[in-house]
Amino acid sequence: MNADKRIFQTDFLVIGSGISGLTFALKVANQFKDCTVTIVTKNEKNECNTKYAQGGIATVWNKTVDSFEQHIQDTLIAGDGICDEKVVKMVVEEAPDRLNELIEWGAKFDKLKDGSYSLGREGGHSQDRILHHKDITGAEIERALIEQVEAKENITFLDYHYSIDLITEHQVKQKQTKRKENITCFGAYVLDIKKSIVKTFSAKVTMLATGGNGQVYNTTTNPVVATGDGIAMAYRAKAEIADVEFIQFHPTALFNPGEYPAFLISEAVRGEGAILRDFEGNRFMKKYDDREELASRDIVARAIDNELKQSGAPHVYLDCTHMDYEEFIKHFPNINEKCISLGIDVRKDYIPVSPAQHYICGGVDVNKKAKTSLKNLYACGEVTRSGLHGGNRLASNSLLEGIVYAHNAYQNLTKRFHKIKEPDSIPLWNDSGVVKNMEKVLITHDRNEVKTIMSNYVGIVRSNERLLRAERRLRGLYEDNKRLYDHSELSVDLCELRNLITTAYLITQFSKTRKENKGGFYSADLV
Known part of the structure; x- marks a missing residue:
């Protein structure tokens, strides 16, 4: 930590505490024992989408009846022609090794009387291949990973720390950058919720693993922390975003x-x-x-x-x-x-x-190594568009995606981490001129309005007219929120509303440009 108690330096900054973020943190902590790893999460350590995953994690386990080819085909069919076939092949073939690592770390999956693993089947799967722990698989995986993380001396786990914005050249050099320019991520500004101060985290590598955005809809299976923070932060930092029109409703x-x-x-x-x-x-x-x-x-x-x-x-x-x-x-x-x-x-x-809204199949665009379009910014899990899910995620492929891409990011960094320089001097968060916001009723009202707009106009079935109405109303909400955000003392509620409006607007805009019904996108005008 810097002498200024608001400035923190770390080698790896991990934003999010689900399966993706924890797996990545564990791997880099084991590989780079002299380096520091900091995990920030806005609620309790285990409060994330992973915790609520019931079904399980898909992998080809019984090769006498199942095969990689079958799992690949099931994924491609569910993705409705939008999947990246090379990505699907990579993830499916890596799956058994990644599952064995979870088991080695202490995750327990249900077994039959003969000691073999009990394999379930879900919609879209042609074989029984879902490893599970009763109907709380995600919670069991989260338990095992947190136990491992807490045993590492070079990992600092900060709960009730809310990431506000990624730090790029825009803050460091005080200049505007374009989305296609070569932009570098230097860390993030993070609100310490309990102390009500914004901390500056300077990092060589930042991992975005913030999960989904289910709270943008009235009815969702996602926990209340799923407010699209990662997608919105990445978008503001001018990272490439893709396929967010594909919303999976359970x-x-x-x-x-x-x-x-x-x-x-x-x-x-x-x-x-x-x-x-x-x-x-x-x-x-x-x-x-x-x-x-x-x-x-x-x-x-x-x-x-x-x-x-x-x-x-x-x-x-x-x-x-x-x-x-x-x-x-x-x-x-x-x-x-x-x-x-x-x-x-x-x-x-x-x-x-x-x-009910369950999963967003698009997000921050990443390659097979989990690299985003921003230098030194990686991302994995539901916050991303990796090419695995295409237009619609195959059941129980999400936890699998998280651990595969966390592993790939770690592998990539074993080759290039030593080349990454310490970030330049980063300015502190500037909160001059703001006042304490007493209008919490406005935030609550606007949050509910976002949910209503998205549920009514950008739901399971959409149309051009519905999307235009959503666009108009979201634009007004954005302008109102920007005025409030620019002049108010920061709070989690205010920042979450900002991110909900951003992700809602992105889903609407991407939906307007989609000209074919595929997977989780369906327009009545395209029938």
């Missing part, structure tokens, strides 16, 4: 008005045989896809959306009544407990479900 979030975020009924439940029924109790998926309940998420979500619009019903049902109850409890204890708390007995009652 078909089966528990319909429970007033609960936020929505409780996820894992796709693995359908993988084990659960059936979708309309409000009258009739099966309907055969009308939409021969794979029925095991079609990819975009197809199932649109099918449910169509059923709801035609019938005017508030939800459809997931029928588990024919399933072995003991096996259900074994595989889905938390889902069963949640249902019981709401008076739903899965042995005789259907589970009410409806779609």
